[in-house]
Amino acid sequence: ILGRCTVVYLECDEETVAARIARNSGRPLLAGDAMARWSALFITRKPVYERLADLVVDVRHGSVSELGHRLEVALRDYAAAKQEVEN
Template identity: 70%
Template sequence: MAVGKSVIGQQLAQQLGVPFVDTDAVIVEHHGTIADIFAGRGEHAFREIEARTVARAVDAANINRAVVSLGGGAVLDSGTQQLLGDCTVIYLECDAETVAERIARNTGRPLLAGDAMARWETLFAARRPVYERLADIIVDVRSGTVAEIALHVEERLREYAALKEEVQK
């Protein structure tokens, strides 16, 4: 949450010449704001919508190559974890100090109500092992511009693809 998945993903997709899908944006487009879904229907309903949205995006990306950005909690769903087994998963690694300013500017994050940084740290501590387990590539996003980070991600993707191809030989 708040590490730059959407902006870095969008830049990466542009560099690669492939579509970009932000599953949070798709949810908002079809169901209203995430904050409104949480307030009106609860987190459980949101997670069900999210899992269906992610499944459609991942299925489409497996057919026609794309960059897909998932919400920070999407990977907690076991079905989503299974779907990601067929994808190259990139974990954008960050820390509380780096995201603090972004979180302070964005009040539309329902899971960060109250003491936003304390909530972020709690969520991150719980999610980090899942991120690390699912990741094929880990990229530190604490420094660099969006363009620099996206170029680094592209380089790492190419290295990963070459290694994967070599292993399959």
């Protein structure tokens, strides 16, 4: 799968994640002490995310629309660069 897909790591800091988790309590995996659970998951997953990512997009600041646009541009640029290398 990894060879046929583009893996994007959405990079975010703990402060931003805490604010977002506080606004959305509907995540069963984060029930209870959400930040403690998120931190424990993130500590184990971060090295994997970084190793597998083809692309890293900073999603700390901006509206959902702005972040979506940032991701779209990053994916388009990545695809163009990959196409250039393949040709």
